[in-house]
Amino acid sequence: xxxxxxxxxxxxxxxxxxxxxxxxxxxxxxxxxxxxxxxxxxxxxxxxxxxxxxxxxxxxxxxxxxxxxxxxxxxxxxxxxxxxxxxxxxxxxxxxxxxxxxxxxxxxxxxxxxxxxxxxxxxxxxxxxxxxxxxxxxxxxxxxxxxxxxxxxxxxxxxxxxxxxxxxxxxxxxxxxxxxxxxxxxxxxxxxxxxxxxxxxxxxxxxxxxxxxxxxxxxxxxxxxxxxxxxxxxxxxxxxxxxxxxxxxxxxxxxxxxxxxxxxxxxxxxxxxxxxxxxxxxxx
Numbered sequence: 001x002x003x004x005x006x007x008x009x010x011x012x013x014x015x016x017x018x019x020x021x022x023x024x025x026x027x028x029x030x031x032x033x034x035x036x037x038x039x040x041x042x043x044x045x046x047x048x049x050x051x052x053x054x055x056x057x058x059x060x061x062x063x064x065x066x067x068x069x070x071x072x073x074x075x076x077x078x079x080x081x082x083x084x085x086x087x088x089x090x091x092x093x094x095x096x097x098x099x100x101x102x103x104x105x106x107x108x109x110x111x112x113x114x115x116x117x118x119x120x121x122x123x124x125x126x127x128x129x130x131x132x133x134x135x136x137x138x139x140x141x142x143x144x145x146x147x148x149x150x151x152x153x154x155x156x157x158x159x160x161x162x163x164x165x166x167x168x169x170x171x172x173x174x175x176x177x178x179x180x181x182x183x184x185x186x187x188x189x190x191x192x193x194x195x196x197x198x199x200x201x202x203x204x205x206x207x208x209x210x211x212x213x214x215x216x217x218x219x220x221x222x223x224x225x226x227x228x229x230x231x232x233x234x235x236x237x238x239x240x241x242x243x244x245x246x247x248x249x250x251x252x253x254x255x256x257x258x259x260x261x262x263x264x265x266x267x268x269x270x271x272x273x274x275x276x277x278x279x280x281x282x283x284x
Contacts, residue, residue: 006116008032009139012165016118016136022094024114026087026140031205032062034141034162036134036155037071037148038180043237045148045180046278048172049074050081050271052145055198057084059207064089064140066133067098067115071147071155073105073273080108081271087114089137091129098125101274131157138162143204145195146171149183156183159192168204170195225269228252232260233269233279241276 002018007028009015026032033056035049053063053075063079065072067088079086088109092098094117097106109115118136119129134157138144144162146169149155159169170193174181188194195201202208225233231250240249243261247254261277264270269281 006140012139014135019116019118020094020121022115023110026062030062032064032141033201034064034137034144035075036146036158039068039070041070041148042180043279045071046074049147050078050280052198053078054082056201057082059202064137066137067102067105069099069101073102074278076105077273080112089133090117091133092125093117093119093121093123095121101276104273130154134158135161138167139165141167143168143170143201145201146184146187148180150179151182151186153183159187170201170204229260229264233283236277236279
């Protein structure tokens, strides 16, 4: 085994004999958390994935995920924005950006994080690759955190694999009426740890918080929104993520939507990834 082969994958059953990489390799000496969840997540899910990743990365924890749309991409973005370390495990070759909506995240990971895969360069994102790669995501982590997931989902497969590999599993609770919280609430009912905030994950890792209020970047926490900006943010939280869709949903003219999105991004209230937008501030 080459010395660069990720330490946390060594000795586990079913690991690939070699991997392909871009950027940095995971640091086996650091604590790490895999953040996984739904692709078609809610605004609540995207906010929590970003919040946990940002705070954990600030505390020196490496973030592992799969660069999928939704929870995965929010987790990578949170870690990168915190100046932390994050690695994406792909279900295709490392030279293939999938999904296409993750182009911005993919570019940032190549520059400041890491990308790895067991599949050779040029390998397309075939459906069966994704459940296969989940065993690597869990293997690279000390803790697997499920943020938002349906009862039957790839995220719960990752949680099962984590338990088989001797990793801890935590879940972010959600409303009992929300389909995308069924998986997390079920995991908790089966004995998974409850992650109410980043401090719960740090405690599971045996770490302490390194400062007060690590939840989100401060430039996005206390922003006074205009009525139009609030309408845009609320629509994004409902899952309306693109410029055209926001204009159609809100009835605000497209040029004005562009102007509002630019202001919201500059203030830190909204972030863009692959042509889609995410709201990063709490809305009451």
